[in-house]
Amino acid sequence: MYIFMGTPELKLVEENYYIKIDEIKQIKSNAYFVKTKDGKEFFLKVSRVDKEHVDFIIKIFSHLKNTSFKSHLIDFQKTIDGGFYFLDNHKKVYLLCKWIDGRSADFRNVYDLRRVVSILHHLHLASLSFAEEIKDSFYPSYQEVFCRKYSQVIQMKNIIHQKDNLSYFDEIFLNVLSRFEDRFVESMHMMKKVEDYFKEENQKVLIHHDPAHHNFIFSEKGVYLIDFDYAMVDYSVHDFVNLGVRVLKTNDWDRNMFRIYLKLLQDKNILNKFWLQTFWILMYFPQEIWQVGFQYYFEKQPWAEEYFLKRLKGSERIQAGKEMIIKEFAGGIFKWC
Incomplete structure (x- = not known):
């Protein structure tokens, strides 16, 4: 035993x-x-x-x-x-x-990715009435979420500047912010331009909010979606941005695989003008950089500084990768805003 x-x-x-x-x-x-x-x-x-x-x-x-x-x-x-x-x-x-005996989804496999997109889309459609039932609950807009997270970034900087002795992580984090802080502001500015139009075209649904490969179990009897710990009522675009970034990371930022991913979304009639614009803005937002800082300065996670530094370096690579993809597929973040 x-x-x-x-x-x-x-x-x-x-x-x-x-x-x-x-x-x-x-x-x-x-x-x-x-x-x-x-x-x-x-x-x-x-x-x-x-x-x-x-x-x-x-x-x-x-x-x-x-x-x-x-x-x-x-x-x-x-x-x-x-x-x-x-x-x-x-x-x-x-x-x-x-x-359930099975395997996790493989985001390098087009067959698996097609099934995963289909299951997430199915979840969103099946939960429309559920989301409608709790529509009176308060869920902040993307603009409000961006604003709150950027305010926290400012607080992180203040925490650092109030210290008598900076840690190595403090110094590196400030350096990262000096290069990427403007993305927080730009994201808020762009979302303000499109969010009202986006809301007119789209309905809130239940999103899984953690579409990691290990949460899709492929078995002989079918494909199961597990772990709804982070589930929330939001728009489908949020799930598909999260999935898209995971697909890119898994495939080492392969453009062709991402092109296939977008085609799978198109085949499900998920894409429309303001949905896609919102997709790019959500992707542009430096979520990963904010998250590392939040875990270090606010949550004070008991992890070694080396681990935080590794995650911070990874968040930089992810942000650079996202911006590369946006430039290629959306023609640059300001082309349409």
């Missing part, structure tokens, strides 16, 4: 799901393969997502299970009290579902 959780936690899982664990293996920091004594196999996820968001995820599943998208979902196992999860004394959330 390979145990990567403490005995008390294992006992809680057994008690809440009325199972006897024979084997448990950690496959990610918060995910486990579980095999029971009667030979059943499960996927166990343990996270610190707040209860309110877990309830939102369950609400998503309840809606999607009544649509044609249900074939892409893996059912949650019910606890002994009929719920879909339980909380321990530390407010960690435990979710259990059937184990």
Whole structure:
């Protein structure tokens, strides 16, 4: 028996799901393969997502299970009290579902990429009524999101300038901002020009918000979409920008593969004028640079400085790569704004 959780936690899982664990293996920091004594196999996820968001995820599943998208979902196992999860004394959330033998999507493979685009598009269409139900909930505009993140970047600079002694990361981060800070301002300016027109042409949907290759499981029975931890109501363009950047990174910024990706979106009739303009602006925004700074200065993640430096260097490469693609495919970021 390979145990990567403490005995008390294992006992809680057994008690809440009325199972006897024979084997448990950690496959990610918060995910486990579980095999029971009667030979059943499960996927166990343990996270610190707040209860309110877990309830939102369950609400998503309840809606999607009544649509044609249900074939892409893996059912949650019910606890002994009929719920879909339980909380321990530390407010960690435990979710259990059937184990699916399969492989992750390969973004270098056109067949896989076509299926992934189709599944995301299917999710968006299947969730239109769900998004409509919660349309009164407050979701900031892209302009507001850009403005908030840029304000945080300014705060990061102030934090650095208030220090008596700068770390090496502080110095490198300031250097990166000196070269890319204008992109934050330009993104806000361009989004202000197109967002109202974009909203007139597009409806909000449920987006997955983390279309990583490992969240698409290809099995003999079909393709499953997993891990809705970051799901939210937004516009489809947000999911497809995130997917597009992942495709580019996986394929070492190969232009031909990205051209294929855009053609797949076109084949699904996803593209329209202001959708595509918004797509390029979202891609242009230095999201990755902001994220590294946010994790270092605001979240204060307990990672080694070498790791932060590596991620910061990677964020620079990503921003340069995105701008190269935008220049080639959109004719330059200011051509149409």
